[in-house]
Amino acid sequence: MGRYSEAFAQARDDRETFWLAAAEGVDWVAPPTTALDDSAAPFYRWFPDATLNTSYNALDRHVEGGHGDRTALIWDSAMIGETRTFSYARLLDEVSRFAGVLSSNGVAAGDRVVIYMPMIPEAAIAMLACARIGAVHSVVFGGFAAPELASRIDDAEPVAIVTASGGLEPGRSVPYLPMVARAVELAASPPVTVVVKDRPEITGSAADHDGWLDWDTTMADARPVGPVPVAATDPLYILYTSGTTGKPKGVVRDNGGHAVALTWSMSTIYGIEPGDVWWTASDVGWVVGHSYIVYGPLLIGATTVMYEGKPVGTPDAGAFWRVVADHGVRALFTAPTAIRAIRKADPDAAELARYDTSSLRTLFAAGERLDPDTFGWATRVLGVPVVDHWWQTETGWAIAANLRGLEPMPLKAGSPTVPVPGYRVGVVDAEGTQLAAGEEGNIVIELPLPPGTLAGLWHDEERFRTSYLSAFEGYYLTGDSGYVDADGYVFVLGRSDDVINVAGHRLSTGSIEAVVASHPAVAECAVIGIHDDLKGQRPSGYVVLKAGVEIEPDTLRDELVAMVRDEIGAVATFRDVTVVPALPKTRSGKILRKTMRQIADHQDYTVPSTIEDADVLADLAKQLGG
Numbered sequence: 009m010g011r012y013s014e015a016f017a018q019a020r021d022d023r024e025t026f027w028l029a030a031a032e033g034v035d036w037v038a039p040p041t042t043a044l045d046d047s048a049a050p051f052y053r054w055f056p057d058a059t060l061n062t063s064y065n066a067l068d069r070h071v072e073g074g075h076g077d078r079t080a081l082i083w084d085s086a087m088i089g090e091t092r093t094f095s096y097a098r099l100l101d102e103v104s105r106f107a108g109v110l111s112s113n114g115v116a117a118g119d120r121v122v123i124y125m126p127m128i129p130e131a132a133i134a135m136l137a138c139a140r141i142g143a144v145h146s147v148v149f150g151g152f153a154a155p156e157l158a159s160r161i162d163d164a165e166p167v168a169i170v171t172a173s174g175g176l177e178p179g180r181s182v183p184y185l186p187m188v189a190r191a192v193e194l195a196a197s198p199p200v201t202v203v204v205k206d207r208p209e210i211t212g213s214a215a216d217h218d219g220w221l222d223w224d225t226t227m228a229d230a231r232p233v234g235p236v237p238v239a240a241t242d243p244l245y246i247l248y249t250s251g252t253t254g255k256p257k258g259v260v261r262d263n264g265g266h267a268v269a270l271t272w273s274m275s276t277i278y279g280i281e282p283g284d285v286w287w288t289a290s291d292v293g294w295v296v297g298h299s300y301i302v303y304g305p306l307l308i309g310a311t312t313v314m315y316e317g318k319p320v321g322t323p324d325a326g327a328f329w330r331v332v333a334d335h336g337v338r339a340l341f342t343a344p345t346a347i348r349a350i351r352k353a354d355p356d357a358a359e360l361a362r363y364d365t366s367s368l369r370t371l372f373a374a375g376e377r378l379d380p381d382t383f384g385w386a387t388r389v390l391g392v393p394v395v396d397h398w399w400q401t402e403t404g405w406a407i408a409a410n411l412r413g414l415e416p417m418p419l420k421a422g423s424p425t426v427p428v429p430g431y432r433v434g435v436v437d438a439e440g441t442q443l444a445a446g447e448e449g450n451i452v453i454e455l456p457l458p459p460g461t462l463a464g465l466w467h468d469e470e471r472f473r474t475s476y477l478s479a480f481e482g483y484y485l486t487g488d489s490g491y492v493d494a495d496g497y498v499f500v501l502g503r504s505d506d507v508i509n510v511a512g513h514r515l516s517t518g519s520i521e522a523v524v525a526s527h528p529a530v531a532e533c534a535v536i537g538i539h540d541d542l543k544g545q546r547p548s549g550y551v552v553l554k555a556g557v558e559i560e561p562d563t564l565r566d567e568l569v570a571m572v573r574d575e576i577g578a579v580a581t582f583r584d585v586t587v588v589p590a591l592p593k594t595r596s597g598k599i600l601r602k603t604m605r606q607i608a609d610h611q612d613y614t615v616p617s618t619i620e621d622a623d624v625l626a627d628l629a630k631q632l633g634g
């Protein structure tokens with residue numbers, strides 16, 4: 009039996025031994041004597057009798073172990089051409105002091121803190137400072153507009169918000185403070201404390217707002233505070249992600265299971281060891297950033313690179329290779345869309361030849377399917393394994409992967425390889441019947457999920473149950489469809505719900521629809537995700553005008569685009585608007601989004617038997633040239 013099969017079998021058949029052994033990778037205040045509490049199934053809790061502190065595991069223990077001088081974090085900003093390096097000792101000092109700032113401003117264990125930050129080290133410092141005092145952080149991606157920020161504030165009810173004067177995008181700066189001020193105004197229960205990291209490149213500072221605190225000033229005389237022991241089952245963070253409705257889901261991550269799973273994953277999945285330089289080119293606002301810019305690499309004492317910039321245009325398609333060469337990156341983790349962007353700008357990889365990237369052993373990709381074409385190109389130009397792996401905000405770490413540190417397996421284009429030990433992946437049809445190898449259906453995971461996966465949705469047990477647990481009893485519904493081939497390789501083909509994936513960013517068509525529908529000229533609308541060569545998918549809106557309304561299509565489009573940008577954010581990348589006479593629906597009034605998507609993507613489609621008016625569909629196909 010290979011090492012993978014052995015680990016998989018043990019995690020399945022003797023999970024107590026398997027996960028208690030993995031738990032030895034973590035320093036506990038009170039070590040676990042039991043791995044899983046299944047007394048309230050289908051709600052499970054990992055390491056129910058243990059206590060620990062996540063920031064202690066990410067920082068103090070490495071310093072105490074004599075590695076204070078080792079580099080913990082390298083911040084590389086292609087936007088301002090600056091690099092800052094933090095040793096473990098320095099990062100510990102900054103985190104301890106910011107924990108002091110939070111404590112002295114009334115933030116206590118269990119309180120929520122919203123972090124709305126660009127890709128600067130202070131974002132990681134704020135996250136770790138929350139973990140240090142047992143506060144629960146909720147990072148909101150900087151590309152989201154004020155109403156999205158406000159809805160997260162309303163749900164999480166934070167006592168504090170930590171932000172910066174803004175972020176930098178190619179050719180423009182994004183001032184955050186007007187958005188924070190608007191969100192605070194919109195929120196039903198606004199946070200009391202606002203701390204602002206002033207960036208000289210961006211206008212606006214704490215001083216412009218009554219009572220807001222300046223990061224540097226408060227840090228100057230902050231009292232460092234030590235790590236507070238918390239229960240393994242206490243929440244470490246809430247991370248909002250798109251569901252099928254407009255209202256985001258607050259995925260709750262615990263402390264103990266998270267520390268165990270991420271620690272285990274760094275060596276077994278990624279083959280990364282203490283001291284290795286690891287770079288995840290994502291954003292702290294996404295789960296990939298939480299797990300693999302901040303927590304995973306620091307938990308094992310590796311060096312994490314935090315990059316502010318884009319794969320192309322900052323300044324060119326060699327940006328990623330420059331970072332690899334400058335910092336001796338051993339493994340890079342990014343989204344396929346970034347690789348596609350580099351390829352588009354530099355198809356022959358001429359930029360790659362300008363840099364010494366010999367330190368790079370592996371390129372990992374996730375966030376969307378790594379299409380075979382991009383996989384082939386990256387493998388050819390880089391000459392290292394290009395490894396797709398599949399996961400979600402909910403799981404927090406990989407469901408399927410090619411476990412480079414455990415037992416590397418042959419890579420198959422289009423597949424993230426095999427289920428990671430702890431995840432029992434199945435494929436079922438609409439009735440819940442298990443499908444044979446090669447047959448496409450709903451991808452499910454048998455309960456319980458392994459440690460590190462979602463403990464629930466913030467203050468919404470019912471939605472947790474209905475979104476994930478009730479479709480097929482005993483299984484977690486991933487929302488993805490795909491198949492498992494005869495060799496046990498998983499193939500993830502796309503979402504089976506109304507969630508779309510734009511440039512690795514997960515968006516809900518429902519929330520975009522809600523904005524479009526609020527335009528006075530719009531009677532009804534549908535937003536669907538259509539294929540995009542660069543971004544994987546992009547949202548495309550179909551609107552029916554109110555009777556008697558006359559508006560130029562270009563004017564309507566510009567207004568809708570501006571509204572979506574203001575309400576959701578530029579990241580929604582909403583640009584396509586088509587006015588149609590009617591939307592195709594079932595007799596019960598459900599819009600046939602899947603069929604519309606097939607038509608828009610010029611794929612074959614069958615006219616559903618439940619259709620209300622087949623002519624509407626035929627007209628739409630004609631209009632879209634399908």
Ligand code: COA
Pocket residue numbers: 149150151152175177178182289290291294296318319320342343345346349374375510511512513542577578579580581
């Ligand atoms: N704050 C404010 N605005 C942001 C933002 C942020 N943090 N991130 C993106 N935006 C804006 C962009 O400036 C752009 O605005 P524009 O419409 O005015 O040009 C818009 O949102 C769309 O951004 P993006 O999807 O990033 O597209 P792009 O055309 O700027 O860049 C790629 C294309 C492929 C280079 C880029 O999408 C990319 O690097 N993707 C990798 C994604 C990733 O790492 N995902 C994480 C999951 S693993």
Ligand code: AMP
Pocket residue numbers: 249295373374375376377378396397398399400401402424486487488500501502503509512513514
């Ligand atoms: P997010 O929660 O933002 O990480 O998005 C999760 C969703 O992205 C998954 O449910 C999939 O639809 C998609 N996804 C992530 N990684 C992959 C992958 N490697 N292959 C296919 N789809 C992926």
